[in-house]
Structure formats: C-alpha cells, structure tokens
Amino acid sequence: MAKKAEQRRQQILKAAFEAVAAKGYDSVTLQDIADYAEVSKGVTNYYFKNKVDVFSHLLEWITTRIYEKEAASIELKETALEKLEAYINQVFVSPEENKTFYSVYLDYLSQMKHQERYRQINQQFYENCWSIGREIITQGLEEGVFHVEDVEQAAISIRSMIDGTLIQWLMSQDDGRHASYKSHCHQSVLRLLQASS
Amino acid sequence: MAKKAEQRRQQILKAAFEAVAAKGYDSVTLQDIADYAEVSKGVTNYYFKNKVDVFSHLLEWITTRIYEKEAASIELKETALEKLEAYINQVFVSPEENKTFYSVYLDYLSQMKHQERYRQINQQFYENCWSIGREIITQGLEEGVFHVEDVEQAAISIRSMIDGTLIQWLMSQDDGRHASYKSHCHQSVLRLLQASS
DNA sequence: CATTTTATACTGACTGGTCAAATTATTCTA
DNA sequence: TAGAATAATTTGACCAGTCAGTATAAAATG
Numbered sequence: 504m505a506k507k508a509e510q511r512r513q514q515i516l517k518a519a520f521e522a523v524a525a526k527g528y529d530s531v532t533l534q535d536i537a538d539y540a541e542v543s544k545g546v547t548n549y550y551f552k553n554k555v556d557v558f559s560h561l562l563e564w565i566t567t568r569i570y571e572k573e574a575a576s577i578e579l580k581e582t583a584l585e586k587l588e589a590y591i592n593q594v595f596v597s598p599e600e601n602k603t604f605y606s607v608y609l610d611y612l613s614q615m616k617h618q619e620r621y622r623q624i625n626q627q628f629y630e631n632c633w634s635i636g637r638e639i640i641t642q643g644l645e646e647g648v649f650h651v652e653d654v655e656q657a658a659i660s661i662r663s664m665i666d667g668t669l670i671q672w673l674m675s676q677d678d679g680r681h682a683s684y685k686s687h688c689h690q691s692v693l694r695l696l697q698a699s700s
Numbered sequence: 701m702a703k704k705a706e707q708r709r710q711q712i713l714k715a716a717f718e719a720v721a722a723k724g725y726d727s728v729t730l731q732d733i734a735d736y737a738e739v740s741k742g743v744t745n746y747y748f749k750n751k752v753d754v755f756s757h758l759l760e761w762i763t764t765r766i767y768e769k770e771a772a773s774i775e776l777k778e779t780a781l782e783k784l785e786a787y788i789n790q791v792f793v794s795p796e797e798n799k800t801f802y803s804v805y806l807d808y809l810s811q812m813k814h815q816e817r818y819r820q821i822n823q824q825f826y827e828n829c830w831s832i833g834r835e836i837i838t839q840g841l842e843e844g845v846f847h848v849e850d851v852e853q854a855a856i857s858i859r860s861m862i863d864g865t866l867i868q869w870l871m872s873q874d875d876g877r878h879a880s881y882k883s884h885c886h887q888s889v890l891r892l893l894q895a896s897s
Numbered sequence: 898c899a900t901t902t903t904a905t906a907c908t909g910a911c912t913g914g915t916c917a918a919a920t921t922a923t924t925c926t927a
Numbered sequence: 928t929a930g931a932a933t934a935a936t937t938t939g940a941c942c943a944g945t946c947a948g949t950a951t952a953a954a955a956t957g
Contacts, residue, residue, distance in 0.1 A: 511936095527814050529726035533913060543938045548914065606813055613810045615871060616803055617724050625871060659868065660888045666867055667860030674812060674822060691857045695888060698895035708902090729946060740904045745948065902955070912945075920937070926930090 512550050512560070515540050519561050524603045528558075528610035559620050562611050566628035569604060572596075573635055583643030587696075588689060590639065594665055595685035598678045605669055629662070636661040640696065649696040657696060664691050709747050709757070712737050716758050721800045725755075725807035756817050759808050763825035766801060769793075770832055780840030784893075785886060787832065791862055792882035795875045802866050826859070833858040837893065846893040854893060861888050 518540035522531045533554060537544045551557045576593035577586040595601065615622045636658030643649030651657040668688040672681070715737030719728045730751060734741045748754045773790035774783040792798065812819045833855030840846030848854040865885040869878065 507936095528810065530814075532911080534911095544914095545916090545938060546936085549936070554913065609813075610810045612867065612871075613725065613807045616806075617727075622871065622873070629868070629871070656884060656887075659884065660861070660865075663864030663868060663885070663888070664857070664860055665864065667862065667864030668857075670809065670863055671826070671856065671860060674809075674819065674826070676819070687853060687856065688860070690853075691860070691892060694892050694895040698891040704902095730948085731946085741947095742904060742949095743902080746902070751947070898957105900956085902953105904951100904953070906949105906951085908947105908949080910946085913943100915942080916940095918938085918940105920935100922933100922935070924931105924933070926932090927928100 508550065511546070515542075515547055515550060515557065516561050516564055519557055520565070520607060523561070523607050523610060528607075528614060555618070555620070558611075559624065562621055562624050565604060565608055565611075566624060566631075569608070570628060570631040570635075573632070577635065577639065583639055583646050583648055586639045586642065587692065590635065591665070591685060591689045591692065594669065595672070595681065595688065598681050602673065606673055609670070609673065632662050633658045643696060650698065651696055660695050661692055664688060664695065705747065708743070712739075712744055712747060712754065713758050713761055716754055717762070717804060720758070720804050720807060725804075725811060752815070752817070755808075756821065759818055759821050762801060762805055762808075763821060763828075766805070767825060767828040767832075770829070774832065774836065780836055780843050780845055783836045783839065784889065787836065788862070788882060788886045788889065791866070792869070792878065792885065795878050799870065803870055806867070806870065829859045830855045840893060847895065848893055857892055858889055861885060861892065 515536060518538075519531070519536045521539050522535040526535065533547050534544055536547050536557065540546070547557060551560070573590060573593050576589045580586040580589050611621055611625070615625055633655075637654055640649055640651060640654050640657050640661075644651070644654070665688060668684055668691075672684040675684070712733060715735075716728070716733045719732040719736045723732060730744050731741055733744055733754065737743070744754065748757070770787060770790050773786045777783040777786050808818055808822070812822055830852075834851055837846055837848060837851050837854050837858075841848070841851070862885060865881055865888075869881040872881070
C-alpha cells in the first residue's frame with residue numbers, strides 16, 4: 504500500500520536527520536540510518552535509489568520545513584514590524600529546536616559545491632526566503648515604517664544578516680547568549696530597513 | 701634541517717588546500733594530498749601526526765591568511781569610510797582568488813560541530829575579524845561618520861553581513877554577479893553603521 | 898656510516914550497494 | 928471462508944573497493 508510506503512520513507516528520513524545531527528553528514532553510513540530507523544540495512548536501498556537520494560529528500564524536507572515555519576510565523580501578524588519580529592523570533596526559536604535544524608543545514612551548505620542537486624534545492628529555499636523578506640518590506644514601505652530603495656536587494660540583505668548571525672550563533676557553543684543573538688539580529692535588520700541615508 | 705622540514709610542511713599544506721578545494725573536505729584522502737604535493741604517501745605521515753593534524757594546520761593557515769590580508773587592506777587607508785570600503789573589497793577580492801578560500805573555509809564550518817580543535821581556531825579567527833570591525837567603527841565614531849551605540853555588537857553585525865553575503869555569493873554560481881554582491885554588502889554595512897535610528 | 902627522509906607494500910577496519918532467501922501481507926480459488 | 932498462490936517487504940550476509948595508519952626497506956644526506 505502506498506500509504507505504508509510513504510510512512511516508511513518518512514521514518515527513514517527522520518532517522519537520517521537524527522544520524523546527521525549526531526554524527527555529521529559525511530560520517531553517516533547507511534547502517535547508521537538503518538540503526539536509527541530500527542530496520543535492517545537493506546530497507547534504505549529498497550525505498551531510496553541510493554545514499555545521495557536519501558540525503559536529497561532530506562534536504563528538501565528540511566528546507567521546506569524551515570520555510571513553512573517561517574511563513575506561518577508571519578501569517579497571523581498585522582503590521583510589518585510585527586511580522587519582522589515574528590520572523591526573526593521564528594529563526595532563533597530555541598536552542599534545542601532550531602540549532603539542530605540549522606546545524607544539519609550547514610552540513611549541506613558545504614556539500615553543495617559538489618552536488619548540483621543540493622544546490623537546486625537550496626536555490627528554491629533561498630527564493631522562498633527572499634519572498635518572505637519582500638512581503639515584509641513591501642508592507643513596511645506601504646505603512647511608511649521602512650525606507651529602502653531596492654526591495655530585492657533589501658530582501659537579500661535580510662537573509663544575509665540572518666544567515667551570518669545564525670552561523671556565529673551555531674559556533675558560539677554558549678546557549679546562554681542565544682537570546683542576545685536574536686535581539687542582535689533583529690536590531691540590525693531594523694537598522695537596514697529603517698536607515699534614511 | 702629545520703628549514704627544509706618547514707618547507708615540506710608548507711608544501712603539504714598547500715597540496716591539502718588544493719585537494720580540498722577540488723574534491724571537498726571529506727573526500728580528500730591522504731593519497732590525494734600526497735599526489736597534489738607530488739610526494740609519496742609516507743611523507744604526509746612523517747611530517748604530520750595524522751589527517752586531522754594536517755587539516756588543523758591547514759585551517760590555521762587559511763584563517764590566518766584571510767585575516768592578514770584583511771588587516772593589511774585597511775592599514776594604508778586614512779579615513780574610516782575608506783577603510784571600510786577597502787575591507788569589503790578585500791573580502792570580495794575576485795572570484796578566482798577568494799572563492800576557493802571561502803569555499804574551503806565553508807567546508808570547515810560544518811566540521812566544527814564535531815571537531816573541538818577546529819572550533820578553537822575559528823574562535824580566534826572571529827576575534828580577529830571583530831577587532832578589525834571595532835577598529836573601523838571606533839575611528840568612524842571619532843570622525844563622526846558612524847552612529848552606533850554598541851561597538852562590540854556592531855562589529856559582530858558587520859561580520860554577520862559579510863559571512864551571510866559570502867554564502868549567498870558562493871552559492872550563486874554566476875560569477876558575473878560577483879561585483880553586485882560586493883557593492884551590495886558594502887551598502888548594507890554602511891546602512892548598519894550610519895543609521896541614525 | 899649514521900641519521901634523516903622518502904617510497905612502497907601491507908593490514909585491518911569500514912563502506913555502499915547487491916542479492917537470494919526468509920518473512921509477511923494480499924489476492925485468488927474452490 | 929480455509930487455504931493455497933502470489934506479491935510485497937525485510938533481512939543480513941556478502942562483495943569489491945577504499946581508507947588511515949603502520950612497518951619496513953631504500954635512498955639521500957651530511
């Protein structure tokens with residue numbers, strides 16, 4: 504039955520995610536995935552063409568999930584400023600919850616140089632992120648709270664600031680400073696969008 | 701002779717760098733390094749304790765080199781605005797020259813989760829970067845061209861913007877848009893430092 | 898000729914992927 | 928509906944290949 508098969512695939516992806524989070528992209532073996540999924544080794548090859556296929560689907564899952572959560576976070580907010588705050592809050596949601604996600608995502612970033620498929624998936628992710636940025640900026644311009652000339656460029660800048668802050672956050676080890684990175688990022692993005700120069 | 705030995709070690713590090721740039725961190729073998737250095741496999745193990753030792757020294761070399769070039773680029777400039785521009789110019793110096801460097805650096809970023817030694821080296825690198833930022837900001841404040849409350853925070857923000865832009869640049873494939881990422885980053889950082897909000 | 902340096906063969910561990918056999922689920926038939 | 932027949936799924940042993948690290952022999956050096 505197709506439903507059962509889809510469930511198995513999800514189970515394997517979840518296992519792969521946990522394995523990568525724990526051991527890092529390049530040291531995860533098919534056996535690891537099988538162990539985390541509590542199935543035998545052959546199963547992975549039964550539901551996926553090969554290892555890269557598993558990891559491609561995993562990247563798709565991760566980026567889609569990140570985007571959906573970000574998109575959902577701004578949905579209910581009214582003003583551009585509220586949306587922006589909700590957006591940043593969602594990115595830095597909590598050490599336990601998000602650190603793992605972005606840390607696995609970072610593993611993929613370095614693989615993109617050599618895996619065209621990963622790059623494509625990431626490109627889609629970027630475009631999704633940029634569209635969130637555009638939405639917030641455009642609304643802010645209408646409300647008169649932001650002042651930017653080039654919406655496209657500003658959207659890219661927002662993502663740059665988020666990515667850059669995320670990396671320093673991931674490297675910082677110190678979970679206590681988690682909140683400071685968030686407000687930090689928020690203030691910087693506000694400066695980017697509100698500067699009148 | 702100590703001099704000869706040091707030369708050999710440099711030769712091996714250079715080979716390792718080329719190998720990682722070409723094949724990616726996790727698929728480089730000791731044999732690859734030997735091949736790029738045009739020596740036999742035994743040499744690498746003679747001059748370095750093991751593979752991680754080679755790669756640790758390589759990361760140290762890369763981050764030191766990036767920092768030195770950045771520090772040198774602002775040395776000769778007079779004003780804070782000139783220094784800032786020179787700094788950003790140095791980061792986005794040219795696709796051929798720097799893309800490889802940062803692309804290898806990105807490979808390391810994802811390894812830091814599991815290699816304490818790498819994290820330490822990177823921490824030193826960050827502190828060097830922050831110190832460059834601080835220097836530029838402090839001078840800009842004195843000259844009255846920048847307006848920020850917290851110098852430390854602003855320095856971190858600059859690096860966030862640079863790192864974030866670098867990543868999107870590395871992923872963009874399109875070398876033609878290289879210049880636009882540079883001016884892009886420059887304008888954003890200016891906005892961060894000059895905003896009067 | 899003694900020491901340092903380089904080359905090479907080897908080992909033991911591990912990997913991704915294959916596959917035939919075992920197991921389980923589903924369908925068919927009498 | 929019992930039970931055989933068929934299909935789908937799961938298992939784990941296996942293979943061919945790769946790797947880091949070691950041991951040792953050979954060569955260079957001074």
